[in-house]
Amino acid sequence: MRAPSSYAIGIDVGATKVAAAWVNLHDGTLGPVSRIPTRRDARREAIVDDIVALVGTATPPPGPDAIAAAGVGVAVPELVDLRGEIRSAWNFPLPGLVERLTAVAGAPVRAESDVRAAALAEARFGAGRGCDNFAYFSLGSGMSYTLCLNGRPYAGAHGFAIHFASSEMAVPVRDRSMLAAAIPEDYASGLGMARLWEERGGAPLPQGVHSLEGQAALGNPRALGVIADAAGMGGRLIAQAVNMLDPEKLILGGGLGCSTGLYRTRLETQIRAHIWERSCADIPLLVAELGEEAGIIGAALAACAAR
Template sequence: MRHVIALDVGGTGMKAALVGAEGTAPSGGTPPSPSVLHEARRATGRERGPDAVVESILDFAADLRAYGERHLGEPAAAAGVAVPGIVDADQGVAAYSANLGWRDVPLRDLLSRRIGGAPVALGHDVRTGGLAEGRIGAGRGADRFLFVPLGTGIASAIGIGGRVEAGAHGFAGEIGHVVVRPGGLPCPCGQHGCLERYASAAAVSDAWVEASGDPEADAADCAKAVESGDPRARKVWQDAVDALADGLVTALTLLDPRTVIIGGGLAEAGDTLFTPLRAAVRRRVTFQQLPSVVPAALGDTAGCLGAGLLAWDLLDETADSPEVTP
């Protein structure tokens, strides 16, 4: 059975799948989800250093290729891999990752050689997850969407016509470094008052630790305290919601998305987040068209599914390219 390898590399763990073709969409309909034929997880081995992480990725891909040969009758036709940090997708280079400790890793070429020369697509983890959410998840059918996962930091994926925009230099979507509180908290990027210093899950955790006096508290605890009516938690939560709404309105003014998809750990609070967030965005818009603000649908599988979509897209592009006669 024809299939591709999909790999989603995180800070400590990797999620992988062998993904079959999407199939044929009904006339006028959106394409169906890709079929997941096999799933696996493995540690990155980060504690052994950046070279060990790269080797873990290559070994995992080789094992997946071997599984496909044994159980599906043929090796994978291509692979897609999503990694964190700064990614040069055109050159196939994982340029920098603070979490994994690597710089300028030619991951596309290394992976291709390890899996028998099959083509490899390399993508940024948030943009790859956004591709899946936009095409087969919460943004399915939307021609323009913005995917914003709220985790340790905040980034976004800008979806246009079924594709995700990388930008001229690979930095498109870095909404977490939009300044929403000028002169505010310092950010590692060098600015003060960045969105992710106020509205990420990490920022909410820090603010709730300070407000509650509990050094073990986190954002999930803050959400529970909000639901129980704790006024301290409500203030921490509303401050984060207001900052997030300011950042989102800046983004929708520039990009005019039809759908805004909120994911990451903070989105797990459900209506505790979405009810005040929708109200805060609505209060801020003037001439802008109000988008749908919806929770992500794919959870922690988005990156892996997106990597599979990258691989199938790569095969489609290769098939559509005219042959060059020397």
């Protein structure tokens, strides 16, 4: 009998691009990565068509293990339940994605929430190695999180334990005459920051938050205000998660989480300032080691771990 393959295919579906590669399950190394833009404004089935076609372009590594993949995992920016079924379409619909991939892949296919996939990869091969209890926050176009216990993301009773900034919150206005409601992600995410900049009178940003950081470096008060407000809101929420979960460390992933500019500095300041138990305020705050490869690696790991 042939030994099980040492490789699986990982697919990371993001807001701006889709990436796929063969992944060595033993050490997390990737073969050549195939990338395409995410056609968010195309017809309903277009993104699924693109994903299915992309898998065929991923180059398998040489050797007998590459004859067949052990599985195919696809990380998506949506809710995924414990059975691996995609249960939301907040970013874009993915009708029949798992079924379409199963028909062409010749291997078991598993969908997973992108934040859990990335956290799993960091736990196995990245900044979470050897840590029994860490919280992973994906900060980018959107915001989500997962708690990792003993090397595994905690999915919750139904698979939906990824939210920390998407629910409406309400606080009193300055004179306490009424409550003002807002969704934190609308202000603290990358897309939220870009919208807030424009709502405050700024011209559209050609490179999103990167352009905002550039404006802030030049001393633009509007840019400084948007970054301060976003970091303040996001930092307070992460600190509240620390107060609730008491993890050993925090790992930040995503474009904003891995950034090195003013936003990242302000974010860390706000996190540490709002941790209730001061002896925990120096909690290790790490940047994800695997970068944009985390979703691909984690998707491949999740596909095989679920068998």
